[in-house]
Amino acid sequence: MKKLLIGTLLVAAMVGAVVVTQFVVAMNRSFEFAQEQARIGRAYMDGMEDADFREVAAFAHKLMSEPEPEWNWHSMSKHDDQPVPEPWRERGVIFVRYRPDWVSIGWHGGPHAHTHLDVDRADDGSFTFTARYTDHEPAKVLRTKFQAQQGGDGDA
Numbered sequence: 071m072k073k074l075l076i077g078t079l080l081v082a083a084m085v086g087a088v089v090v091t092q093f094v095v096a097m098n099r100s101f102e103f104a105q106e107q108a109r110i111g112r113a114y115m116d117g118m119e120d121a122d123f124r125e126v127a128a129f130a131h132k133l134m135s136e137p138e139p140e141w142n143w144h145s146m147s148k149h150d151d152q153p154v155p156e157p158w159r160e161r162g163v164i165f166v167r168y169r170p171d172w173v174s175i176g177w178h179g180g181p182h183a184h185t186h187l188d189v190d191r192a193d194d195g196s197f198t199f200t201a202r203y204t205d206h207e208p209a210k211v212l213r214t215k216f217q218a219q220q221g222g223d224g225d226a
Contacts, residue, residue, distance in 0.1 A: 108204065110162035111177025111185035115201040115212065123216055127197050129158075130173040130189040133166070144168050187212075 147165040176186035199212040
């Protein structure tokens, strides 16, 4: 009986070790994915040129033209009925949230870290682009008073 108990405890310990190892490996992969997504988003936002601002402004304008959402915002992601459009997925974007005056294009989101580009529309129709790299860094305004139809007036 004692040998059976010891054998059962050894098997339970080995199974527990395997479960803990799998959990640690999964968490490490998740952390690496999050870091890579944040790096991709930062590189995109820091490298934006006039053509990129025009493209994002056109995308934002299209989304902002949709009717007022019933909830806080509309959302596109692999978890929503409406997936992120292909050109944005190719850039590593995993979610897009939007309302009539705001669009957020995101590479990484979670309970304590976010990497996304916010596009706000002013009353005059111009756009402000704000890079949000992490929750621990101040946001960086990339452009203000950007007029998409005029090809990029505004502060650089």
